[in-house]
Amino acid sequence: MSEQLPIRLTVNGAELSAEVEPRLLLSDFIRHRAGLTGTHVGCEHGVCGACTVLVDGEPQRSCLVFAVQADGAEVETVEGLAAPGAELHALQQAFHEEHGMQCGFCTSGFLMTSAALLREHPHPSDAQLLDAISGNLCRCTGYQNIIRAVRSAEAKLAAQAGDGTPAAAPAGDADGA
Amino acid sequence: MKPAQFAYHAPTRLEELLQLLADGAGEARVLAGGQSLVPMMNFRLATPETLVDLRRVQALRELSVRAADGALLVGAGVTQARLLREPAVQAGFPLLAAGVAHVGHPQIRSRGTVCGSLAHSDPTAELPALALAHDARMTIARAPRRREFPPGSTNRTQPWNSQSERRELAADDFLVSYYETAVEPGELLEQVAFPPLPDGAGWSFRELARRHGDFALAGAIAVVAPGRHARLVLFGVGDRARRIASVEELLLRAPAADAVPGDAAALLEQIRTQVPALVAAAVNPSGDVHASADYRRELAGTLAVTAIAEALERAR
Numbered sequence: 274m275s276e277q278l279p280i281r282l283t284v285n286g287a288e289l290s291a292e293v294e295p296r297l298l299l300s301d302f303i304r305h306r307a308g309l310t311g312t313h314v315g316c317e318h319g320v321c322g323a324c325t326v327l328v329d330g331e332p333q334r335s336c337l338v339f340a341v342q343a344d345g346a347e348v349e350t351v352e353g354l355a356a357p358g359a360e361l362h363a364l365q366q367a368f369h370e371e372h373g374m375q376c377g378f379c380t381s382g383f384l385m386t387s388a389a390l391l392r393e394h395p396h397p398s399d400a401q402l403l404d405a406i407s408g409n410l411c412r413c414t415g416y417q418n419i420i421r422a423v424r425s426a427e428a429k430l431a432a433q434a435g436d437g438t439p440a441a442a443p444a445g446d447a448d449g450a
Numbered sequence: 451m452k453p454a455q456f457a458y459h460a461p462t463r464l465e466e467l468l469q470l471l472a473d474g475a476g477e478a479r480v481l482a483g484g485q486s487l488v489p490m491m492n493f494r495l496a497t498p499e500t501l502v503d504l505r506r507v508q509a510l511r512e513l514s515v516r517a518a519d520g521a522l523l524v525g526a527g528v529t530q531a532r533l534l535r536e537p538a539v540q541a542g543f544p545l546l547a548a549g550v551a552h553v554g555h556p557q558i559r560s561r562g563t564v565c566g567s568l569a570h571s572d573p574t575a576e577l578p579a580l581a582l583a584h585d586a587r588m589t590i591a592r593a594p595r596r597r598e599f600p601p602g603s604t605n606r607t608q609p610w611n612s613q614s615e616r617r618e619l620a621a622d623d624f625l626v627s628y629y630e631t632a633v634e635p636g637e638l639l640e641q642v643a644f645p646p647l648p649d650g651a652g653w654s655f656r657e658l659a660r661r662h663g664d665f666a667l668a669g670a671i672a673v674v675a676p677g678r679h680a681r682l683v684l685f686g687v688g689d690r691a692r693r694i695a696s697v698e699e700l701l702l703r704a705p706a707a708d709a710v711p712g713d714a715a716a717l718l719e720q721i722r723t724q725v726p727a728l729v730a731a732a733v734n735p736s737g738d739v740h741a742s743a744d745y746r747r748e749l750a751g752t753l754a755v756t757a758i759a760e761a762l763e764r765a766r
Contacts, residue, residue, distance in 0.1 A: 275455045295458035295501070298492075317451045318489040322557060331531065331560035337488040338561065341458050342481075342503060386557065407663045408555025 280344040284309065285353030293340045300324040302340035303350055311351040311381050315410075322409035325382040326350050332389040334408075351381035354388065363429035364388055364422070373422030375413035382409050387423045391430055453491035460503040464510065465593070468614050468638060470502045472593040476635035478502055482526060485554065485562035486570040510640065515542070522546070522644040530559035530567070542646060545653040545673065549580045552655070555663045568624070569639045571631045571690060574665040576657070579691035581621035582683045583653075583671040584644040588624045590633055591616050591640040616640070627689040651675040652764030654757040657686070658749060660740060667741045670753035672761035676704050676717075682758065687735040687750045696728040697754065714762075721758050726751030 315321035354362035490496035510527035657669030680701035735746035
């Protein structure tokens with residue numbers, strides 16, 4: 274048994290303490306230790322984006338972060354978007370309505386990436402949107418419905434916030450490009 | 451797909467970090483953003499015995515413009531995302547901002563560091579090329595070679611009573627070859643300083659990748675103030691990013707574009723006819739599944755011409 278190090282972090286607002294091997298990846302900590310299996314593990318070398326979570330508000334690949342590096346951090350996973358049984362987050366609702374998924378393997382990664390994007394840029398340009406999701410692979414949808422879903426969520430969130438800013442729907446909605 | 455075991459340290463003081471690296475006797479690696487190192491560890495292409503994480507060292511988070519010469523100072527802990535968010539970078543270092551936006555994806559840039567990418571020295575990476583184009587200078591630090599407490603002492607609570615050693619290198623001396631820099635075992639790339647581009651110089655950043663965010667097949671950076679200053683840097687077409695001296699000489703001989711009517715067109719024509727051959731003679735690309743060596747050589751020439759033309763347009 275190799276050395277175990279104590280870590281303390283918050284995951285979706287809940288404080289967790291654990292003893293971990295330094296080599297434990299944050300993705301494995303989230304799934305196996307925190308029991309949150311909504312975060313998916315695809316390639317485990319930083320290419321597919323399925324394991325994307327927010328660390329201190331920024332989207333990061335949890336397979337390229339050791340759990341010990343997240344000591345003291347605030348981590349948000351897809352389970353943090355909406356509690357089980359509660360109303361879906363606007364992004365989740367939009368992905369459902371716009372068919373922004375088929376098999377669903379990549380979906381939690383896209384949701385977390387998009388959540389970070391819409392927090393930083395409530396009305397992203399097409400270039401910002403494409404750049405944001407360029408690090409997430411989806412082999413089912415061809416991305417068009419994912420782009421529609423993010424644009425739809427943008428409008429839903431703006432309506433929720435009541436900011437009155439018209440969503441840039443025409444630019445991204447019709448062809449998503 | 452899981453890393454091998456290693457010991458992990460996350461010190462809070464720079465001196466302690468440097469001592470841990472020195473104690474590691476070449477088997478300790480610096481962990482900054484980990485966006486290149488951790489994939490290699492997941493594949494077990496890298497199996498360091500010890501990782502020394504710099505995330506807790508406040509002194510390495512410096513990101514500022516030096517009053518004396520306007521150079522942008524970037525500490526080893528500064529992520530690429532933080533660099534892109536910095537107003538001073540967006541306002542005063544547009545070439546750097548344009549180039550770093552091509553590094554990986556947002557999830558990579560939010561963790562990956564500027565200095566980490568330089569120290570990794572991937573031949574297709576943007577940052578080493580940007581460092582050459584900016585005449586950047588690297589500060590490399592190491593623990594004092596002679597410690598004043600007894601050798602073999604592991605008591606790290608003892609006060610540090612001698613200065614860390616530092617050396618400064620120009621980007622061209624820092625970069626060595628494929629995944630190799632002048633940083634030796636036990637050393638840390640502590641900081642990089644990017645001087646601003648010369649007044650009136652135009653710039654251009656061009657790369658071709660299969661998809662945005664992928665490793666570039668080839669890339670070119672041009673910085674030109676006609677007759678006064680010229681940098682042409684190519685990356686992805688050899689063992690490391692390099693300046694192309696023959697093309698820079700051609701650009702330095704060129705008259706200011708607006709000196710005589712018609713000169714601008716003549717200069718562009720000269721660039722279009724001469725640069726591709728000069729580039730082809732100077733680069734040494736290898737082929738892989740994505741592109742043949744011949745294709746990359748031709749692409750480098752095309753990107754160089756396009757970049758120079760755009761830089762000339764932007765020059766004042």
